[in-house]
Amino acid sequence: MTVVALKFQIGARTVAAVRRRLVRVALSLDEVLAGQVPMLPETDGDGYLITSLPASLAAAVERGGRVATVRQRYTRFYTDLGIGHAAWLAGLSGSARSTLKRKTRKIEAAGLEIHAYRTAAEFAAFYPLARAVSATTYQERLLDAGLPEDPAAVAHLSALAAADGLRAWLLLIGGVPAAYLCCTAQGSALRYDHVGHDPAWGELSPGTVLHAAAMRDLFDDRFARFDFTEGEGQHKRQFATDGVPCVDLLLLRPTLANRTTLAALAGFDGAMAWAKRAARHPRVAALAKRVRR
Known part of the structure; x- marks a missing residue:
């Protein structure tokens, strides 16, 4: 069990948060594909946050009177x-x-090099270079999702x-x-864990080029699947x-x-979803474009 910040977010920006003591149940890709309802451990905290639960199983989860x-x-x-x-x-x-x-x-015209790393010694060479990129x-x-600096987390990656x-x-x-791209194994899959590029090189799309090269390597590796984890995005779909x-x-x-927290979250999330739909309307998009000018 851990303290989880339930965030009220507009895009990547958090405008408020409510903290609750929750058991986080994060399903692996193997568990998602198995299609089994997860068993929830006992807890004396506020409840559970189940992530990557197949939508078809949501109604079957034992709620035990929880909202x-x-x-x-x-x-x-x-x-x-x-x-x-x-x-x-x-x-x-x-x-x-x-x-x-x-x-x-x-x-390639600017001088392309791609290096792959997998052993502990190779990770030790990779880490400071990738960490410097991650900092940018x-x-x-914005997302607190860079390559970790915490010594315990780095030691864990080295052990992996x-x-x-x-x-x-x-x-x-x-x-x-x-x-850089740093991925870890979970079951039969390799996870899309830590990724980023220096924005100074953004117009060359180095992250996309690197990921394509990594995919080429992975088809000759031991993993059954590459797991893009939670969330969506054009790159993942592609x-x-x-x-x-x-x-x-x-x-x-x-x-x-x-109950008050859930009502507030539901109302806020609904408003954000409505705003996103409205923003896609041609007239609203045109107005926003004129305002930005």
């Missing part, structure tokens, strides 16, 4: 690494393949590398580190071969404070 709300809905994307690199590449749209080739050629990224500045449970890549442009509709389900004890 529930869905915090977010998304597709848990993944790539089937058993199909082979050629089939995966052919599965991309013609436009995506053309764009990837063009971006790769642009970086929006993932670290020693046990053949880590794969990492670094892209350099003209000898300068520009993008590189994935399949996905499972999932929800993050929050279950809280039916106290007045918890």
Whole structure:
């Protein structure tokens, strides 16, 4: 059990948060694909946060009198690494393949190098270079999702590398580190854990080029799937071969404070969803464009 901040967010910006003592039940991709209702451990805290729960199973979760709300809905994307690199590449749209080739050629002209790392010794060489890139990224500045600095977390990654449970890549442009990718094993899958690129090189899309190179390596590796984890995005949709509709389900004890919190979260999330839909309306989009000018 841990203290979890239930956030009221507008995009990546947190405008408020309510803290509750929750048991976080994070399903692995293997568990998602197995399609079994998760067993919830006993707790004397406020409840549970179940992440990556297949949407089809949400109604079957034992709630024990707790009140529930869905915090977010998304597709848990993944790539089937058993199909082979050629089939995966052919599965991309013609436009995506053309764009990837063009971006790769642009970086090659600037001096492209890609290095792969997997052992503990190799991770030790990778880490300071990737950490320097991570410090520049929006993932670290806005989402608190950079490559970790905490010594215990770094030691954990090193131990995973020693046990053949880590794969990492670094892209350099003209000898300068520009993008990194650090992934860890979970069951039969490799997870899309830590990723980022230096925004100074953003116009060259080094992150996309690096990930495409990493995928080429992974089709010859031991993993059955590449797991894009929770959340969505164009990059994930483009590189994935399949996905499972999932929800993050929050279950809280039916106290007045918890009911009030859930009502506030549901109202806020609903308002944000309405705002996103409204923003896609042509007239609203045109007005926003004029205002930005």
